[in-house]
Amino acid sequence: MAGADCVFCKIVQGQIPAEIVWQSPWAIAFLDINPANPGHVLLVLREHYATVDTIPPALFGSALQELPRLADAVMRATGAEGLNVVLNNGKVAGQVIDHVHFHLIPRRSGDSVTIRWEPGTYRDSAEVTSTAERIRAALSTGGQ
C-alpha cells in the first residue's frame, strides 16, 4: 500500500517524474535528484515499507536481486572506481524519505563525498561476547 504523501510512492506510481534507469515488478531505480556524485542512483522497493527491518524477507530478496547488475552498470556508465551502497534506516541514521531505498553512489578517488565514522572499540571481550549474544538471542526470538 502506498504511504500517505510519500514522494517515492508517487514516483513509483508515475505521479511525479523521475529519471528511471531500471524497473522490475518489485523495485525501481532512478537518479537521486540531489546526487552525491553524478550517477547517484536510488534503488526503491515498489511497495511502501518505512524501514528495512519491516520488509518480508522474500520480497526483499526479489527486490534486491538486481543490485549487483545495477552497481556494475552505474560504475561502468560513470567511470567510477568504486561505489558506496548505503541504506539510511531510521531518522537517527539519516533517513529522510520514509520509504526503504538503497543509495548507489559512484566514487572516484579525490571526490568530495564523505561516508565515514570513527572506528570504535569494545570496553573488553565481555562486551563483545554479550553484544553478539544479544543479537543472536534477538534473531532466535520474536521479530521476523
Ligand code: 5GP
Ligand atoms: P535518505 O536521506 O532518506 O536516505 O535519502 C533520500 C534521498 O532522496 C536524498 O538523497 C534526496 O536527494 C532524494 N530525493 C528526495 N526527494 C526526491 C525526489 O523527489 N526525486 C528524486 N529523484 N530524489 C529525491
Ligand code: ZN
Ligand atoms: Zn512510499
